Amino acid sequence: MRMKFFFLLVLSLFPAMLEARGIGHKREVDEFIGQMVEAHGFDRTELENLFARVDHVETVVRLASPALSSEPKDWHAYRALFVNRIRIEDGVIYWNKYRAALSRASAKYGVPPEIIVAIIGVETLYGRHTGSFRVLDALSTLAFDYPETLNREARMAFFRGELENALVLARQEKIDPLSLYGSYAGAIGMPQFMPGSIMKYGIDFDGDGKIDLERSPVDAIGSVANFLVMHGWRKEEGLVYPVTIRSGNEGWKSIAGDMSARFSLKKLESSGVYPRGTAPELNFGLVDLQNGDRPAQYWLGTDNFFAIVRYNRSYYYAMSVVDLGEAVKKARSRAR
Numbered sequence: 001m002r003m004k005f006f007f008l009l010v011l012s013l014f015p016a017m018l019e020a021r022g023i024g025h026k027r028e029v030d031e032f033i034g035q036m037v038e039a040h041g042f043d044r045t046e047l048e049n050l051f052a053r054v055d056h057v058e059t060v061v062r063l064a065s066p067a068l069s070s071e072p073k074d075w076h077a078y079r080a081l082f083v084n085r086i087r088i089e090d091g092v093i094y095w096n097k098y099r100a101a102l103s104r105a106s107a108k109y110g111v112p113p114e115i116i117v118a119i120i121g122v123e124t125l126y127g128r129h130t131g132s133f134r135v136l137d138a139l140s141t142l143a144f145d146y147p148e149t150l151n152r153e154a155r156m157a158f159f160r161g162e163l164e165n166a167l168v169l170a171r172q173e174k175i176d177p178l179s180l181y182g183s184y185a186g187a188i189g190m191p192q193f194m195p196g197s198i199m200k201y202g203i204d205f206d207g208d209g210k211i212d213l214e215r216s217p218v219d220a221i222g223s224v225a226n227f228l229v230m231h232g233w234r235k236e237e238g239l240v241y242p243v244t245i246r247s248g249n250e251g252w253k254s255i256a257g258d259m260s261a262r263f264s265l266k267k268l269e270s271s272g273v274y275p276r277g278t279a280p281e282l283n284f285g286l287v288d289l290q291n292g293d294r295p296a297q298y299w300l301g302t303d304n305f306f307a308i309v310r311y312n313r314s315y316y317y318a319m320s321v322v323d324l325g326e327a328v329k330k331a332r333s334r335a336r
Contacts, residue, residue, distance in 0.1 A: 022052070022054070022055060022056070023051065023054050023055060023056040023137075023140050023141065023144060023145075026144055028144045029051050029140070029144060032143070032144075032160060032163070032164075033047045033048060033051065035164075036164065036167060039164075040164075040167075040168060042167070042171075047167075050136075050177065050178070051140070053178060054134075054136050054137055054140050054178075055134075055137045055140075055141075056137075056140070056141050056144075056145055057133065057137050057138065057141050059184070060133065060137070060138050060141040060142060060184045061141060061142075061145060061146075061147050062147075063184045063185075064142055064146065064147055064155075064184070064185070065147040065149075066147075066149060071292075072290060072292050072293070073289075073290040073292070073316070074290070074291060074292035075289035075290060075291050075296075075297060075316060075319070076291060076292070076294070077292070078316045078320065079316075079319070079320055079323060081320075082121070082122045082320040082324055083320060083323045083324045083327055086125075087121045087122075087125065087324055087328075088324070088327045088328055088331050089331070090121070090125065090126055091117050091118065091121050091126065091324065091327075091328035091331070091332075092328055092331050092332045092335060093126075094117055094120070094121070094126040095113060095114075095117050095328065095332055096332070098217055098218065098221060099113075101205065101206075101217070101218040101221045101222070102116060102117065102221055104205075104222075105205070105221050105222050105224075105225040106225070108222075108225070109225035109226060109228070109229045109233070110229070110233065110234070110235025110236065111224075111225040111228050111229065111233055112325070113329075114325035114326065114328055114329040115228070115308070115321065115322075115325045116221055116224045116225055117325060117328055118320075118321045118322070118324040118325035118328060119191060119224050119308070119311060119321055120190055120191055120220060120221070120224065121324055121328070122317070122320055122321055122324060123190070123191055123192040124189075124190050124191070124192060126190070127190040127217060127220070130181070130182065130183075130188070130189055130190060130192070130214065131181060131182040131183035131184070131187065131188075131192075132181060133181065133182060133183065133184050133186075134178060134180070134181055135166055135177070135180035135181060135182045135186050135188060135195070136163070136166060136177055136178055136180065138182065138183070138184055138185060138186045139159050139162050139163040139166055139186040139195075140163060142155070142156070142159035142185065142186070143156055143159040143160040143162075143163045144156070144160075146159065159186070161196065162186055162194050162195050162196055163186075165194070165195035165196040165198075165199055166180065166186065166195040168195075168199070169195050169198060169199055172199075173210060173211070180214075181214075188213060188214065189212075189213030189214040189220060190213055190214070190217060190220035191213055191220045191223060191224045191227075193213055193223065193227075197227065198211060198213060198223075200230075201223055201226050201227040201230055202219070202223045202226075203219065203222045203223050203226050204219060204222075205218050205219050205221060205222025205223065206218035206219055206222075211223070227310075227311065228304075228307045228308070228311070229307075231306075231307040231310040231311075232303045232304075232306065232307045232310075233303070233304050233307040234302075234303055234304060237282070237302050237303060237304050238280065238302050238304065239301070239302055239304050239305045239322050240287065240299040240300060240301050240302070240305055240319070240322060241275050241276075241277070241279045241284075241299060241300040242275070242276045242277070242298075242299055242300075243268075243273050243274060243275050243276060243286075243298050243299060243300055244273075244274050244275075244276055244298075245272055245273060245274075245298055246272040246273075246274060247272075248272070249271065249272030250272070251270065251271030251272050252268075252271045252272045252273050252286060252298075254271070255267075255268070255271055255273075255285075255286050256286045256288045257286075257288065258285050258286070259285065259306065259309055259313065260285050260306055261282070261283050261284050261285045261301060261302055261303045261305070261306050262283050262285065263283060263284055263285065263286070264283055265279060265281065265282075265284070268284060268286065268300070273286055273298070273300075275300060279300060282302055282303075283303075284300035284301060284302060285300070285301045285305070285306060286298065286299075286300065286301075287299040287300070287301045287305070287315050287318075287319070288315070289315060289316065289319060299319070301315075301318075305318055305322070306318075308321050308322070
């Protein structure tokens with residue numbers, strides 16, 4: 001796990017020009033062009049000329065391939081990648097610099113500033129590493145040449161949808177689609193939104209008449225808050241509460257990994273899950289964080305926690321956001 005994250009970080013620092021070859025000759029590309037002409041009124045010749053300039057990038061295929069390592073998941077190792085000195089210190093600087101936009105987003109959407117800051121910090125180190133792959137190259141590679149996996153067809157369909165979204169978005173915003181750069185998966189800008197998410201959840205928060213998540217930190221801040229609210233964020237609800245798993249009751253195994261907050265405290269306790277301290281009368285999900293050879297950690301997650309999970313479907317990601325946000329908030333408080 002750690003090696004793949006390191007590889008991703010290295011690639012984010014250099015242009016993605018490795019092992020590229022044209023993709024426009026493929027029959028599937030021609031079929032896709034026909035669908036775009038029929039569904040959205042694109043000009044066929046213009047799209048054919050565009051895809052003649054789009055490349056298959058083998059590095060994208062390698063990064064999308066499942067990790068070969070059988071090393072167990074390790075929460076402490078994952079957390080250390082994102083909750084560290086540089087992200088905490090730079091998070092304080094970012095918060096201070098954009099405190100007006102963060103305060104406005106928090107007042108409008110009910111999302112605390114530290115959560116918005118932490119998501120942008122985890123995603124791109126506050127806009128420093130937004131990705132160096134041409135978005136059309138990345139999305140086309142994954143749409144038509146996804147690696148051989150059990151879910152290959154479903155993933156290719158997803159990325160074909162995002163390729164469609166990228167073209168529609170570029171036309172809507174009157175920009176050259178080849179000018180879009182992002183991650184190996186086609187995520188764009190400071191908050192790393194997929195093109196479809198920009199269209200659904202991106203907002204013009206700086207009032208300049210356009211949504212620009214690549215160059216406008218204020219748009220990024222507002223869009224992150226809007227995304228969370230649209231995925232179930234509830235003002236002042238809280239995030240996570242520590243729990244103890246009672247031995248002798250295996251019921252908790254049936255509810256771990258559900259990725260939603262739908263279990264009452266009564267149901268959780270009957271399954272052997274007991275809050276350590278006071279927890280509000282809400283529905284929760286059970287969050288399990290494996291720690292390699294060390295004992296796992298368990299938490300109760302609220303709807304707010306699972307709104308973060310919708311941003312990136314990983315408990316490890318969401319808990320890193322929670323912990324980084326809290327660390328930045330404390331560091332900023334100490335510095336004032």
